[in-house]
Amino acid sequence: EPEVTQTPSHQVTQMGQEVILRCVPISNHLYFYWYRQILGQKVEFLVSFYNNEISEKSEIFDDQFSVERPDGSNFTLKIRSTKLEDSAMYFCASSGDNYEQYFGPGTRLTVT
Amino acid sequence: AQSVTQLGSHVSVSEGALVLLRCNYSSSVPPYLFWYVQYPNQGLQLLLKYTSAATLVKGINGFEAEFKKSETSFHLTKPSAHMSDAAEYFCAVTAAYGGSQGNLIFGKGTKLSVKP
Numbered sequence: 362e363p364e365v366t367q368t369p370s371h372q373v374t375q376m377g378q379e380v381i382l383r384c385v386p387i388s389n390h391l392y393f394y395w396y397r398q399i400l401g402q403k404v405e406f407l408v409s410f411y412n413n414e415i416s417e418k419s420e421i422f423d424d425q426f427s428v429e430r431p432d433g434s435n436f437t438l439k440i441r442s443t444k445l446e447d448s449a450m451y452f453c454a455s456s457g458d459n460y461e462q463y464f465g466p467g468t469r470l471t472v473t
Numbered sequence: 474a475q476s477v478t479q480l481g482s483h484v485s486v487s488e489g490a491l492v493l494l495r496c497n498y499s500s501s502v503p504p505y506l507f508w509y510v511q512y513p514n515q516g517l518q519l520l521l522k523y524t525s526a527a528t529l530v531k532g533i534n535g536f537e538a539e540f541k542k543s544e545t546s547f548h549l550t551k552p553s554a555h556m557s558d559a560a561e562y563f564c565a566v567t568a569a570y571g572g573s574q575g576n577l578i579f580g581k582g583t584k585l586s587v588k589p
Binding site: 396403404405409459465 | 505509518
């Protein structure tokens with residue numbers, strides 16, 4: 362069964378460093394998303410991406426964040442200068458045309 | 474604006490008992506509703522969805538949910554709990570725009586424990 366994959370599973374970085382989180386969505390999906398879940402809190406939407414551009418973003422997704430689909434398979438989230446409060450589990454998701462979003466296993470980002 | 478409220482952050486049932494996890498939504502446009510399950514240290518797995526067809530929807534692992542517009546509810550049920558159902562369950566809503574795929578708004582989650 363096709364699945365969304367994410368790498369790395371755990372990333373530790375120092376405050377102020379740049380990180381890139383990587384995702385491989387399901388191959389025939391057209392819509393891509395990033396969500397995050399701070400420990401003990403609910404899952405929050407960050408950004409959605411369709412047709413090679415951002416279609417929607419939340420107020421969390423400020424200028425420190427960017428997304429890219431550099432080739433036909435990868436979908437990345439970049440945080441330019443990480444802060445302590447960026448520590449969270451980051452989930453990538455993708456969907457086709459049936460509103461079903463499939464989530465990856467997540468990348469746990471720890472900022473020290 | 475849309476929001477989801479899940480009543481009860483923790484629910485505990487005995488194995489074989491009925492599972493009922495509550496979800497109420499608020500939406501200014503017709504909603505699509507979802508239940509996801511998250512097992513420890515794993516991602517979110519789609520259990521079932523409501524997208525304006527049948528109001529009673531069946532999902533995986535014996536779960537089902539009923540959309541009740543008058544009550545703005547989408548409660549998740551399972552007739553008989555199994556130990557393997559122990560997990561955290563999230564209700565989510567998105568706007569049902571034609572042809573668009575909106576972002577999901579999640580509730581805070583309900584952790585289900587199943588006692589032997």
